[in-house]
Every structure is written in structure tokens, then in C-alpha cells.
Amino acid sequence: LELGAPDVIIRNEKRMLQEAVDSLIDNSQRGKALSRRGRRELKSLSDMLKGKKGRFRRNLLGKRVDYSGRSVIVVGPQLKLYQCGLPKSMALELYRPFVIARLVQNNYAANVKGARRLIERNRPEVWEALEGVIGERPVLLNRAPTLHRLGIQAFEPILIEGSAIQLHPLVTTAFNADFDGDQMAVHVPLSQKAVQEARELMLASKNLLKPADGEPIISPSKDMVLGVYYLTMKQKANHKGDGRAFADMDEVEMAYTLGQVEVHSEIKLLVSSWYDDNGDRLSGPVTRIVETTVGRTLFNRILPPEVQFVNEKLDKGGVKDLIAEVYEVCGQEQTTDVADAIKTLGFEYAMRSGTTLAVADISIPPERKEIIEESLKAVESVQRDFRRGLLTEQEKNEREIEIWQATTDRVSDAVKRHMDPDGNLSTMASSGATKGGFSTISQLAGMRGLMADPSGRIIPMPIRSNFREGLTAQEYFISTHGARKGLADTALRTADAGYLTRRLVDIAQDIIINEHDCGTHDGVYIRRRDDVAGQALSSRLFSRLLAENVIDSQTGEVIAEYNDVINQELARKIAGSAVQEIKVRSPLTCELQHGICSKCYGLDLGRGTMVDLGSAVGIVAAQSIGEPGTQLTLRTFHTGGVAAGGADITTGLPRVEELFEARKMPKGEAVVAEISGTLRIDQSEKYADLREVTIEHSELVSDEYSLPEDWKFGVKDEAEVKAGEVLATLEDAKIVAQHGGRVRVEKKDRKVVVSYDQTESTTYDIPNTARLLVRNNDKVEAGQPLTEGSLNP
Numbered sequence: 001l002e003l004g005a006p007d008v009i010i011r012n013e014k015r016m017l018q019e020a021v022d023s024l025i026d027n028s029q030r031g032k033a034l035s036r037r038g039r040r041e042l043k044s045l046s047d048m049l050k051g052k053k054g055r056f057r058r059n060l061l062g063k064r065v066d067y068s069g070r071s072v073i074v075v076g077p078q079l080k081l082y083q084c085g086l087p088k089s090m091a092l093e094l095y096r097p098f099v100i101a102r103l104v105q106n107n108y109a110a111n112v113k114g115a116r117r118l119i120e121r122n123r124p125e126v127w128e129a130l131e132g133v134i135g136e137r138p139v140l141l142n143r144a145p146t147l148h149r150l151g152i153q154a155f156e157p158i159l160i161e162g163s164a165i166q167l168h169p170l171v172t173t174a175f176n177a178d179f180d181g182d183q184m185a186v187h188v189p190l191s192q193k194a195v196q197e198a199r200e201l202m203l204a205s206k207n208l209l210k211p212a213d214g215e216p217i218i219s220p221s222k223d224m225v226l227g228v229y230y231l232t233m234k235q236k237a238n239h240k241g242d243g244r245a246f247a248d249m250d251e252v253e254m255a256y257t258l259g260q261v262e263v264h265s266e267i268k269l270l271v272s273s274w275y276d277d278n279g280d281r282l283s284g285p286v287t288r289i290v291e292t293t294v295g296r297t298l299f300n301r302i303l304p305p306e307v308q309f310v311n312e313k314l315d316k317g318g319v320k321d322l323i324a325e326v327y328e329v330c331g332q333e334q335t336t337d338v339a340d341a342i343k344t345l346g347f348e349y350a351m352r353s354g355t356t357l358a359v360a361d362i363s364i365p366p367e368r369k370e371i372i373e374e375s376l377k378a379v380e381s382v383q384r385d386f387r388r389g390l391l392t393e394q395e396k397n398e399r400e401i402e403i404w405q406a407t408t409d410r411v412s413d414a415v416k417r418h419m420d421p422d423g424n425l426s427t428m429a430s431s432g433a434t435k436g437g438f439s440t441i442s443q444l445a446g447m448r449g450l451m452a453d454p455s456g457r458i459i460p461m462p463i464r465s466n467f468r469e470g471l472t473a474q475e476y477f478i479s480t481h482g483a484r485k486g487l488a489d490t491a492l493r494t495a496d497a498g499y500l501t502r503r504l505v506d507i508a509q510d511i512i513i514n515e516h517d518c519g520t521h522d523g524v525y526i527r528r529r530d531d532v533a534g535q536a537l538s539s540r541l542f543s544r545l546l547a548e549n550v551i552d553s554q555t556g557e558v559i560a561e562y563n564d565v566i567n568q569e570l571a572r573k574i575a576g577s578a579v580q581e582i583k584v585r586s587p588l589t590c591e592l593q594h595g596i597c598s599k600c601y602g603l604d605l606g607r608g609t610m611v612d613l614g615s616a617v618g619i620v621a622a623q624s625i626g627e628p629g630t631q632l633t634l635r636t637f638h639t640g641g642v643a644a645g646g647a648d649i650t651t652g653l654p655r656v657e658e659l660f661e662a663r664k665m666p667k668g669e670a671v672v673a674e675i676s677g678t679l680r681i682d683q684s685e686k687y688a689d690l691r692e693v694t695i696e697h698s699e700l701v702s703d704e705y706s707l708p709e710d711w712k713f714g715v716k717d718e719a720e721v722k723a724g725e726v727l728a729t730l731e732d733a734k735i736v737a738q739h740g741g742r743v744r745v746e747k748k749d750r751k752v753v754v755s756y757d758q759t760e761s762t763t764y765d766i767p768n769t770a771r772l773l774v775r776n777n778d779k780v781e782a783g784q785p786l787t788e789g790s791l792n793p
Contacts, residue, residue, distance in 0.1 A: 067094050070185040073177060076166030077347055081218070081336050082205040084141060084155035085166025086134075086186065091159055092119065092126070094188050095133050102129040134159065137195045138203065140187040141167070143175040145494075147501065147627040149211050149606070149620065150174035154189075154202035170218040170339055171204050205336040208327060211606030212624030214543060216327065218339050219320040222433050224346030229431030230353040231263065231295040231345065233313045235422045239265040245289075246270070252297040263295040263349075271300075273309040295349075302341035304330050316432025327608070328568055355424050362425065362445045362468045365418035368411050372447070372464055375407040392683055394691075397460045401450060404462040408449035412442030419445075444468055451478050454485045500657060501626025511587075511618030513611055514595035521562070522589040523547030527581040538571035543603035544584040554578045563599060565610070587617075629656060670785040671764050679778045679786075690765050693772070693786060698759040705735055705752045715752065717745040727752045 069090050076085045092099065100115040108125045109115035119126050138154040146152060153171065160166060165184055172178060189198045200206070210217045220228065241261030245268040246252045252269065255261045269292055272285040285305070292311050300308050303322075306329045310322065319342065327335045379400055386396040416438060419426045428434050429441055443449075448463035448471070463475040471479065526540055544566050550559045559577055560570055566584070574582060590600035596617070604611040611617065673679075677697030684690035707713070707728050714726045714734070721727070722740040729735075741756030766772065766787055774786050 065187060067097075067188040067190065068185055069094060070183050072164045073167045073179060073182055073184050074164045075169050075179050077169060077343070079158065079166060079168045080205075081168055081170060081340050082156055082203050083158050083168065084139070085160040086139060086157035087163045087165065088127075088130075088159050088161065089163060090165075090186065091134060091157060092130060094139070094186060095130060098133040098136075099126065099129045102133050131159070137189060138198045140189060140198060140202065141165070141175075142185045142187065143177050143182065144185075145176075145498065147176070148623040150207055150217060152202070153204045153207060154198035155204055168204070169224070170220065170343055173219065173221065174204075174207070174217045206332065207606065208323075208332060208335055208339070209606050209608060211604075211620050212627065214603075214605035214608065216320055216323045216335075219316070219323060220339075220342055220346055221316065223350040224343055225316045225319060225431050226355060226428060226433040227346035227348065227350030227353065228299065228314050228319055228342060229433070230355070230427060231299050231349045232293070232310075233264070233295070233422075233427070234266065234293055235264045237264075237422070241265040241267070241294075243267070246297075249297050249301050252294055253301065256294055256298065261294045263293070263298075263352075265294045267292065267294060267297070269297055271309050272305070274306060275309065275311075277311075279312060299345065302345055303338060304334050306330055315430060353427075355427060357424055357428070359468065361423060362441075363418055363420075364445050364466070364468055365411070365414035367414050368446060371407055371410050371414065375403050378403050394683070400460045401458050404450050404460075408442075408447060408462070411446035412438065415442045415446040448475070448479060451482050452485075453481050454488075496657075497626065497629040500629050500660075501622060504622035504626055504660070505619060508618030508622045509616070510595070511616075511621075512595040513598050513601060513613055513615045513617055514592055515597045516613070517599045518591040518597040520585070520589060520591045520600070521547060522585075522591070523583045524586040524588060525581045525583050528579075536575065538568070538575040541566045541571040541574060541582060541584065542568060543605055544586070545599050545602050547583040547585045547589075550574055550577075550579055550582055552577045552579060565603065567603075625656070671766055671787045673780045673782055673784045673786055674762055675760060676780060676782045677761070679774055679776070679780050681772070681774075681776045684765065690767055691772075692763050693766055693774075694761055694763045695780060696759055696761040698757050700755055701758040702741075702753050702755040703738055705737075705754070707735070707750045707752065709750070711735075711750075713745055713747075713752065715743050715745065717743065719743045721754065727754075 071087065071090060076083075079085065086094075096119065099119065100109075100112055103109045103115040103118060103125065104111065106125075106129065108129070109118055134157050139157050140152055140154050142152040151174070153174065155168075158166075165186065167175075167177065167179075167184070175184070177184070189195045208216055208218050239262040241255065242265050244255070244261065244265070246255070247270050249269070249271070252261070252267065256263075261267065268289050270287065270289050272287045273290065274282055274285050276282060276286075277290075290309060290311055292309075296311055299314075300310055303310065304326065307322070307326050312318065314322065323335060323339060323342075326338050330338075382391070382396055382399045382403070385391045386393070391399070419441070425441060429437050434440070444467045447466050450458050450460075450462045453459050459478055459481070461478060463471060463479055465471045465475055526537070528537055546560055546562055546564050546566065549561050551557070552559055554577075559574060559579070560566070563585075564570065566574070585600045585602070587596045587600050590596040598611045598613065601611050601617055603609065604615065606620075671693075673695055675695055675697050677695045680694045680696065682692045682694070684692050705727055708730075711728045711730045714728050715721060720741070721737045721743055723737055725737050725740075726734045727737055727743070735752075737754050739754065739756050741754045744753040744755065745751075746753065764786065772787055774780060774784075780786070
């Protein structure tokens with residue numbers, strides 16, 4: 001500047017300085033600022049702070065931990081629910097200081113150094129000491145994304161050979177683990193307080209319920225479900241020993257062991273049962289004769305007497321409900337035993353059932369060919385209409401997609417009808433042991449159907465083959481679309497879900513239970529008619545406290561009183577009465593300044609008891625939303641991108657985010673008619689991918705003009721006038737028509753009435769991807785949705 005350099009140079013220097021400062025602060029913005037040496041990007045100030053590898057999350061919040069290890073997990077079906085298998089080599093490292101102390105205590109070694117030497121030499125007394133130490137403290141197991149409280153649980157270690165950690169199959173759901181190579185980390189609690197906490201709060205057998213909704217988190221899956229389903233199902237075929245009668249369960253078991261009856265033999269059995277024939281619970285046990293099968297009898301042997309006699313075939317949901325019932329009736333300790341017993345039984349009978357799958361089991365229905373040929377003809381006629389110019393391209397595509405979706409449904413119905421209901425394939429599908437149920441089977445035996453391309457549009461070329469016959473090259477190519485989109489989504493979206501959880505935790509972390517009762521009589525109403533997302537009234541009431549007495553409007557009896565806790569029993573009772581709305585206490589109406597009180601919060605769902613003072617309920621709430629959030633993102637993957645009906649409305653994670661951010665313009669909102677009238681659908685002239693939907697409403701309106709005594713009429717009856725024409729005069733003054741129309745002159749009332757049609761119309765631009773719920777020339781009412789989507793986002 002001092003040398004009086006030309007403007008160009010000064011501007012250039014300023015720009016370069018600005019860029020240098022920008023990339024010092026944040027290197028990811030302008031293009032890519034590279035370093036001079038090599039092509040490595042320089043690390044800017046914001047790069048140092050942000051993300052997983054930044055200062056905050058790596059150094060300040062994350063610490064390296066002593067006495068921890070990690071290894072691959074394998075299944076340990078022989079373990080009890082509260083146990084895990086720990087490799088000897090790992091255990092020795094983790095428990096080293098305790099082992100040394102024990103060796104010195106028992107005088108195997110004189111000092112720490114001597115004890116270390118013993119350990120290095122692998123002397124037998126070392127293992128003896130290790131066995132002793134290990135019983136004193138549990139270990140904590142943790143699987144990488146810890147999304148909710150149950151991502152870290154405590155187990156009693158059992159020493160095993162090898163170098164993989166053994167995990168009980170029932171706790172995999174809580175960790176969201178599977179055995180395809182997942183790894184888990186092991187930690188040892190050091191202080192006495194930590195050990196006590198691990199024992200009392202974190203032991204796996206004490207965490208049977210999800211903190212989010214109070215459902216059992218330990219529910220058998222895969223093989224166990226298959227075994228239980230096989231055991232409790234009935235088969236059409238005849239079996240050895242059908243129709244025999246038995247006096248008690250022991251006799252049945254004996255007959256089965258001696259080979260006189262088979263698992264599916266239908267028998268009569270004298271048994272004391274807490275349920276009637278419809279499966280409704282009675283007030284006390286009744287001894288009666290039930291018609292059942294040998295398998296169901298064997299299954300009931302492992303249940304506590306209070307929940308016998310379960311006489312139905314149990315699929316995945318049924319087993320889960322049963323565990324919830326055992327928990328409610330018998331408490332936590334017995335539930336642990338029952339769950340373990342179901343696991344053992346399930347594995348055993350899955351093995352005994354000898355369920356196998358061969359290509360021959362996948363039977364292709366004979367009518368499939370005809371159905372597809374019919375559809376081809378229908379599509380051909382649509383295309384003919386299109387070539388004649390009777391349909392727009394858009395309509396043609398829509399019709400074709402409709403035809404093919406109907407075809408896919410018909411074929412999969414045919415597959416279902418054609419399947420052997422007792423066969424291996426349908427046993428696996430209907431038991432809930434497989435992901436996807438019947439849709440995957442109709443892809444194997446029926447047809448794959450329509451696929452969606454990466455942007456979510458449906459490709460109007462269906463995949464007519466199935467996996468049993470094999471796909472053509474072109475079909476294979478189309479089907480890779482969906483499969484790859486699934487994989488890409490999975491990778492990208494998981495990060496967003498983690499971010500959502502962190503934001504929620506950030507807001508909610510100071511919400512703690514601070515007092516027992518704030519004494520408010522305020523609350524929120526739960527009404528019978530608002531069925532929220534298919535939840536029953538009883539499940540919406542459960543775990544809350546009443547804000548006022550509940551009175552049955554028909555009988556006038558008081559069902560429950562202010563501050564009563566609504567447990568399952570009371571919830572069912574209220575739902576069964578005629579009460580229309582129930583006022584319950586809610587954290588929204590709690591009157592504490594900081595945090596909320598335990599009576600406004602209600603039951604702690606993860607424990608089934610009243611919530612304790614000091615519980616961090618805010619964090620639990622944040623995790624309860626964040627944890628399924630991560631699962632939501634992985635959903636597209638499982639159908640393999642097969643197009644399901646309905647536009648891809650903002651569902652899943654983005655929808656949850658926009659709800660929490662309370663955005664002004666939510667996406668995926670249904671277009672709603674603002675006026676009533678007749679509807680017209682046109683293709684937009686400007687844009688190929690927009691349709692214009694116009695609603696026109698016309699009605700006859702009349703304007704009245706009253707004339708004072710001495711005015712003269714300027715028009716005749718039934719005349720047509722235009723706007724601005726003179727209707728009446730008095731010397732220079734005149735009355736003119738506001739609107740054109742037909743005139744009616746009423747001489748004796750001294751009135752002129754002009755009637756005319758008033759039309760109002762509104763036009764909506766609707767993208768072609770949205771599915772319309774109305775057709776051309778439909779009559780619509782104000783407030784009626786015109787497209788699919790949410791009405792009140």
C-alpha cells in the first residue's frame with residue numbers, strides 16, 4: 001500500500017490473505033485448500049475440534065481405560081442369562097492386580113514381584129487364584145454404538161478356552177449384536193461401590209425390560225422361536241397316539257420319552273389352569289380337561305404354575321407376550337429362569353424338528369404363468385391407448401405400475417395358497433424366525449415385482465421372474481438399483497441418527513426427578529378416540545398417575561382415585577369401562593422449577609416400579625428416541641429395494657428430525673382442499689413433472705338493492721344487466737349494479753334483486769411423484785386430503 005501498488009495487486013493480496021485466514025479457520029469450505037508439501041490437506045482450527053476425531057469427543061469426553069479388553073463374540077447357548085464366557089488369557093490380564101493380591105495373601109508368593117513371576121510362568125496356583133477372584137466381581141460388556149442404557153450390562157464371567165467372548169443368545173437384542181463377527185469390549189469394575197452397582201443395577205438378569213416402553217427386551221428370536229413354534233403347532237396329518245388321555249404332565253413326558261406319542265399327537269390332559277378356553281385369565285386355578293398336543297404339554301412344563309396352561313401356538317410375538325405376562329405375574333427372578341428354559345427348549349426342539357430347506361421346497365404356483373400373461377395383455381392395451389394418444393405418458397406409467405402391483409399381490413396370494421402350511425418354509429415364515437416373513441417367500445417362488453430406482457421413482461419394468469427360476473440379465477441389472485441404494489443409505493444415515501441422539505441428550509440432560517410430589521391437580525387428557533399410531537388405550541395409560549378420580553359414566557362407580565398408579569390391571573379395567581377420557585399427570589404439567597417430580601413422571605418402565613429420586617429421566621427419554629432412530633435408517637435394506645406402495649413420504653429419521661426441530665414447512669404434508677367443489681386435473685404447461693389440480697366451486701348469489709319511496713325503477717323484471725348498469729334513478733342520483741346478472745324487480749317491497757353465479761377456484765401444483773387420492777371430476781369437501789401424506793404434521 002505504501003509503495004502505491006496498483007489496485008489489482010492490492011486486491012489480489014487481500015483475496016489471498018482472506019483465503020489463507022478462511023482455510024486456517026475452516027479448511028473444508030472453499031474448494032480444497034491443500035498444503036504445499038505433498039497433497040495432504042492441512043488441518044484447520046475447526047477440523048481440530050469437530051467430529052469424532054476432534055478435541056471434544058476424542059480427548060475430553062473419551063478416555064482410555066485400564067483393565068479392559070475387546071474380542072469377537074460367539075454364541076454361548078449353555079450360559080445362564082447373567083453369565084458370559086470370558087477367555088482365560090483375557091481374564092488373567094483383566095484381573096491381574098487382584099490375582100497378584102490373592103497370591104500374596106495365600107502365601108504362594110512373598111511379594112508382588114514374585115507373584116508376577118508366577119503369572120508369567122503360568123503356574124497352576126495362578127489359575128486357582130483367578131478362579132477365586134473372578135467370582136467376586138462381575139465384568140461389564142459393551143457393544144460399540146451404545147445407543148441406550150442396555151448397551152452396557154454386567155455379567156458373571158465363566159472361564160473358557162479359546163479367545164472369543166461367549167454371549168448369552170437372549171441379550172443380543174439389547175446390544176443389537178449378532179454373531180457375524182461383531183466385537184465387544186470388556187471392562188472390570190474396580191471400586192467396591194462400582195462392583196455393588198454392577199451387581200444390583202447392571203446385571204443382565206435385572207434388565208429384562210426396555211426403558212423406552214416397558215416391553216421385554218429379552219425375547220427369543222431365530223432358532224429359539226422356530227423350536228417353540230414347532231413344539232406348539234398342530235399338524236393336519238395323523239400322529240401316533242392321537243386321542244389318548246393323560247392324568248398329568250409327567251405321564252405325557254414319560255409316554256413321549258418311551259416313544260408312544262409324537263410331538264404333534266393330539267391328546268386330552270387333566271390340568272389345573274389359570275386361563276379359560278379363550279385364553280382369558282381367571283381369578284384362580286381351575287382343574288379341567290384340555291384338548292392339547294404333546295408339544296404344548298412339554299412346553300408348559302417349564303412355565304411357573306401361575307401362568308399355565310398356555311394352549312396356543314406361539315410365534316415370536318406370542319413368546320414375547322408370554323414373557324411379559326410371566327414378568328407381571330411372577331416377578332423378575334422367575335422371568336429370568338423361564339427365559340432361560342425357553343431358550344434351552346427352543347434350541348433343542350429346533351434341532352429335533354430337523355427343519356431344512358432345499359430348492360425343491362420352494363414350490364412355484366401353477367397359476368403364476370396365467371396371471372402374468374393376463375397382466376401382459378392389460379399392459380399391452382394400455383400401451384395401445386398411449387400410442388393412440390388417449391393417455392399421457394404419466395397416466396400410462398401409473399396404469400402400468402398399478403397393473404403390476406396388483407399382479408405381484410395376486411401372485412403372492414397364489415404362492416401362499418399353494419404352500420404346504422405344515423412345511424418347513426411356511427413354518428419358518430409364520431413363526432417369525434425369519435426376517436421379512438412371506439414377502440421374501442413370494443420373491444423366491446412368485447415374482448420379484450417392481451423395483452424403485454435410487455431417487456425413489458418406481459421403474460415401470462417389473463421383474464417377472466423369481467429367484468427360484470433365476471433372473472434375466474436385464475432384470476438382474478434393474479434389481480441392483482434397490483440393493484445398492486440400501487447399502488449407501490445405511491452408511492450415510494447412521495451418522496445422522498447418532499447426531500440426533502446427541503442433540504436430544506444435550507437438551508434433556510438436566511431433567512432429573514427432584515421431588516416426590518409437586519402436588520399439582522393439573523394434567524393431560526388421554527381420550528379413547530385419538531388412537532395414536534395404533535396404540536391401545538390401556539398401553540397409553542400404563543405407567544402414569546391419575547390427576548383426578550375416574551368415574552364410570554354408566555354406573556357412577558369410582559374406578560380409581562387421584563394419584564393412583566395405573567398398572568396393567570387398572571389400565572385394562574379402565575379401557576374395559578365406558579370412560580371416554582382420563583386425566584393423567586404428565587411431566588408437561590409438573591409444577592417444579594427444576595426437573596420434574598416422581599408422581600408426574602410415573603413408573604420407571606425399565607424396572608416396573610415407581611421412579612427413584614435422582615433418576616436421569618431426560619437422558620432415558622433422549623436415548624429412547626435415539627435408539628430406534630438408528631434402526632429406522634437400516635429399514636430400506638431388508639426388502640432389497642422392492643418397491644412398496646406409497647410415495648416415499650418423509651418417514652423415518654428426517655421426519656423425526658423435522659418434528660423435533662418444529663420446522664415451519666414440514667415435508668410430506670398432504671395437500672388439503674381449502675374449498676368444497678368439483679375437481680379438475682391438468683398437466684402443467686410449464687413443467688413436465690407437475691400436475692395442476694383445480695377445485696371450482698360455484699353458487700348462486702344475489703345482491704339486494706332497497707329503493708326509497710320516490711325512486712324510479714330503471715330496469716325491467718327478468719332483464720340481464722352488466723356491472724355498472726343503472727338500476728334506479730332519482731333526478732341526478734342513481735343506483736348501479738355491483739355485479740352483472742339477472743334482475744328480479746319486487747315492486748311492492750320496493751327492491752331490486754340481482755342474481756348471478758359466483759365461482760371461486762383454487763389451484764394446487766402437485767408433483768407427479770405424489771400419489772393423488774382423487775380422480776378427475778370428483779366432488780370434494782373442504783379439508784379433504786388430495787394427496788397421500790400426513791394431515792397434521
